[in-house]
Amino acid sequence: MRTLDLIDEAYGLDFYILKTPKEDLCSKFGMDLKRGMLLRLARQDPQLHPEDPERRAAIYDKYKEFAIPEEEAEWVGLTLEEAIEKQRLLEEKDPVPLFKIHVAELIQQLQQQALSEPAVVQKTASGQ
Known part of the structure; x- marks a missing residue:
């Protein structure tokens, strides 16, 4: 009964x-429920009332005081064994150097710029 009283005091489960x-x-x-709720808040899950964006926005606004970054929410409530395994998997991934990411972004921007701007062709005087 104590738990039910605490749920009542908190105005809901x-x-x-x-x-x-x-x-x-x-x-x-x-x-596990808490982690799931926090992850959904952090991701602003569009599958929550997909046909009613106003209701979805109202729900996210209601719980905005509990919103934390997704990276932090992923760790909430993990047991020691789960946390160790999660950290081991994170450390196993080969990091991508930032310069490679930025070079790829720059190349993509330059390609888009080249496609969106008309090519300027200047006539040169022949015989000079």
Whole structure:
């Protein structure tokens, strides 16, 4: 009954899950729910009421105080073993050097610029 009273005090299960710290939640299922909710908030999931963008915006506005970056939300509620495995997988990925990313972006920008601008051809005087 205590949990039901706490949910009532928080004005619903959603606020209870989002407001309650990990130590008080004491539930892997509760922390999984919290991570799922935080990820959905961080990603601004368009599948939430896809036919009604105003309702979706109202829902995201209602919970905006709980929004955190997606990179942080991915770690919420993981057990030690899950966190270690996640970190190991992150470290295994070969990082792409930033200069390669920027060179590719620059090449793409120059190609788009070349296609969008008309070519200027200057006539040269023959015989000079």
